[in-house]
Each structure stands twice: as C-alpha cells, then as structure tokens.
Amino acid sequence: MIDFENLAAAMGELEEDTVKEILESVDSLEAANQAMEACQKGMDTVGKLFEEGEYFVGDLIYAGELMTDAVEVLKPWLAGTESTGTKTRMILCTVKDDLHDIGKNIVRSMLEAGGFDVLDLGIDCPASKIVETARAEGIKIVALSGVLTLALDSMKATVEAIRAADLDCKVIIGGAPVSAEACKNIGADEWAHSPQKTVATCKKWAE
Numbered sequence: 001m002i003d004f005e006n007l008a009a010a011m012g013e014l015e016e017d018t019v020k021e022i023l024e025s026v027d028s029l030e031a032a033n034q035a036m037e038a039c040q041k042g043m044d045t046v047g048k049l050f051e052e053g054e055y056f057v058g059d060l061i062y063a064g065e066l067m068t069d070a071v072e073v074l075k076p077w078l079a080g081t082e083s084t085g086t087k088t089r090m091i092l093c094t095v096k097d098d099l100h101d102i103g104k105n106i107v108r109s110m111l112e113a114g115g116f117d118v119l120d121l122g123i124d125c126p127a128s129k130i131v132e133t134a135r136a137e138g139i140k141i142v143a144l145s146g147v148l149t150l151a152l153d154s155m156k157a158t159v160e161a162i163r164a165a166d167l168d169c170k171v172i173i174g175g176a177p178v179s180a181e182a183c184k185n186i187g188a189d190e191w192a193h194s195p196q197k198t199v200a201t202c203k204k205w206a207e
C-alpha cells in the first residue's frame with residue numbers, strides 16, 4: 001500500500017530520498033495518477049512555504065528538479081494510456097515572461113502519447129514566434145501553458161496576435177492560474193488543468 005500522504009509531505013519538505021523510495025513502488029496507472037497528484041500537492045506546499053518566506057528561490061529550483069525527476073519516473077505509466085494512430089501537428093509552449101515548464105512537459109508527454117506531433121516552442125515564448133510558426137507549418141491547434149498570474153496577460157496577447165493574424169487556429173490554455181473566467185477574458189477556445197482533458201479536447205479538434 002503506497003502512502004501518498006507521505007509522498008506529498010516528503011515532496012513539500014524536499015526529502016529527495018523518501019520521494020524516490022515511494023515512487024519506486026508505483027506499479028499501476030492508478031497509483032501513478034495518485035502519485036502525480038501527491039507530488040503536485042507537495043509543490044503547493046513548496047509554493048506556500050516560499051510565499052511565507054520559509055523557502056527561497058534556491059528551494060524552488062530544487063523542488064523543480066525533484067518534480068522533473070518524479071515526472072520521469074511516472075511518465076511511462078501516464079503516457080501509456082492514450083495511444084492512437086493520428087499524428088496531428090500542434091504547437092505547445094510556456095507563454096512570454098513565464099519560465100515554468102514542468103507542467104508543460106507533462107502535457108507534452110501526454111499529447112505525444114495521444115498521437116500528436118508536438119512542436120514544443122519552449123518557455124518565455126513570444127506571441128510573434130507562435131504566429132510565425134503556426135503560419136509556416138499550417139498549425140491548427142495551439143496549447144499555451146502558464147503558471148504565473150502574469151502569464152494570463154501573455155496568453156491574452158498571444159490569442160489576440162493569433163486572431164489578428166487571421167490564423168485558423170484553436171487555442172487551449174492551461175496551468176494553475178487558468179479558469180473558465182480567464183479563458184473567456186483571454187478569448188481562448190478551451191481551458192484545462194488536467195492533461196487528460198487537454199488530450200481529449202485536442203483529439204476532438206483534430207477530427
């Protein structure tokens with residue numbers, strides 16, 4: 001029986017050995033999903049302790065590395081769930097001024113496992129690069145990731161640039177600050193927190 005509470009606590013306390021030890025016992029998709037949830041809960045604790053001044057930027061960096069390692073362990077389980085034959089090309093990136101990419105990388109793995117050919121434009125991605133790439137590659141689906149509250153402004157500017165360029169693109173936005181209200185304000189076609197919903201939405205659009 002895997003102790004997911006302990007995993008969340010160890011992640012929050014940045015106890016690498018305990019995190020690794022618990023992750024080693026993940027042996028099913030269900031356990032992998034629960035472990036991912038626990039790790040994210042741990043990241044929330046890290047964020048809270050950072051806000052309270054108990055953790056510093058160095059701790060955030062370390063937490064990021066720990067989370068990236070955890071995702072690597074869980075990826076084979078999570079990515080194995082969605083395989084299909086389609087290969088629609090799409091863009092994914094973290095928007096301008098935001099350097100967080102762990103969530104984006106998870107979404108990328110899930111999209112690739114779902115049969116998408118993902119053009120990953122990286123982090124801090126300006127709207128102009130997205131527009132140019134979408135036009136040059138004939139891309140019809142763009143997924144934007146952002147974790148900072150500030151990212152919502154960049155998402156809005158990006159969607160405006162896509163619409164102004166008259167590109168026939170569907171846009172899905174995701175990340176912690178995203179919500180139905182933010183989606184409406186930004187003018188995106190869809191929003192999601194869960195990578196599974198992202199894959200389902202993009203599949204619907206690709207049909």
Ligand code: B12
Pocket residue numbers: 040043044045046047048050051057060061063064065067097098099100101102103104106107143144145146147148149150172173174175176191192193194195198
């Ligand atoms: C690790 C981390 C960092 C690392 C990031 C390393 C990396 N390679 O990404 C580093 C050290 C670089 C960092 C820097 C900073 N960070 Co930081 N960071 C975090 C932390 C602890 C975890 C983020 C994370 O990876 N979470 C785990 C992933 C898996 O979750 P996720 O990104 O939300 O993704 C999931 C979903 O949102 C969704 N999703 C994600 N993308 C997409 C896209 C689509 C299309 C869809 C559909 C879904 C989707 O799927 C994912 C899986 O479920 C958070 C705290 C937190 N609670 O998240 C703070 C946090 C995000 N950081 C914060 C801050 C303030 C900063 C800094 C400004 C600190 C500083 N003073 O320098 C800088 C900003 C740098 C910049 N310009 O971006 C704040 C943001 C506050 C705000 N509301 O704006 C947070 C919330 C901490 C806090 N509570 O204060 N950070």
